[in-house]
Amino acid sequence: MEKTFLMVKPDGVQRGLVGEIVKRLESKGFQLVGAKLMTISKEQAEKHYSEHVSKPFFGELVDFITSGPVFAMVWQGDQVITLSRTLMGKTNVLDAQPGTIRGDFALHTGMNLIHGSDSPESAVIEINNFFKPEELVTYTRDIQKWM
Ligand code: RTP
Numbered sequence: 200m201e202k203t204f205l206m207v208k209p210d211g212v213q214r215g216l217v218g219e220i221v222k223r224l225e226s227k228g229f230q231l232v233g234a235k236l237m238t239i240s241k242e243q244a245e246k247h248y249s250e251h252v253s254k255p256f257f258g259e260l261v262d263f264i265t266s267g268p269v270f271a272m273v274w275q276g277d278q279v280i281t282l283s284r285t286l287m288g289k290t291n292v293l294d295a296q297p298g299t300i301r302g303d304f305a306l307h308t309g310m311n312l313i314h315g316s317d318s319p320e321s322a323v324i325e326i327n328n329f330f331k332p333e334e335l336v337t338y339t340r341d342i343q344k345w346m
Pocket residue numbers: 251256260289290308309310311313314315316317
């Protein structure tokens with residue numbers, strides 16, 4: 200089953216949107232297999248955003264993502280990488296459509312609430328950057344058993 204790394208950024212944690220974001224991902228039908236509230240180190244942030252190292256906003260990006268706790272998650276499901284990015288909405292807040300997480304809640308491109316891996320290759324790298332293998336849980340959901 201496909202897995203992706205998703206993270207509520209410091210602005211989302213500060214604004215109390217962790218529950219809302221988790222709710223949307225759960226409602227879509229994805230399965231949460233790992234999660235933790237954590238503060239990212241500068242080294243971890245620089246690795247996470249290494250593709251942007253030459254961009255003018257790189258310094259700000261690293262300062263922002265390390266500025267407070269984030270809620271790091273691993274979700275799995277069919278096509279979860281692409282579909283979760285659709286739920287997130289476009290990077291630029293001016294393009295993020297209503298109905299998406301960024302479209303409904305984000306006011307600034309630099310504070311756009313949520314990160315999601317953009318390819319299978321980056322999903323593997325990012326999951327390994329934030330989680331140890333033993334922090335991921337394998338379980339079957341059996342709704343009938345609990346109702
Ligand atoms: P993310 O990596 O955070 O999930 O966001 P993304 O894939 O949608 O966007 P990406 O192109 O990877 O950019 C990473 C983050 O950098 C900030 N950004 N600022 N000032 C700018 O023009 C600009 N462009 C990007 C955003 O916070 C974006 O999420």
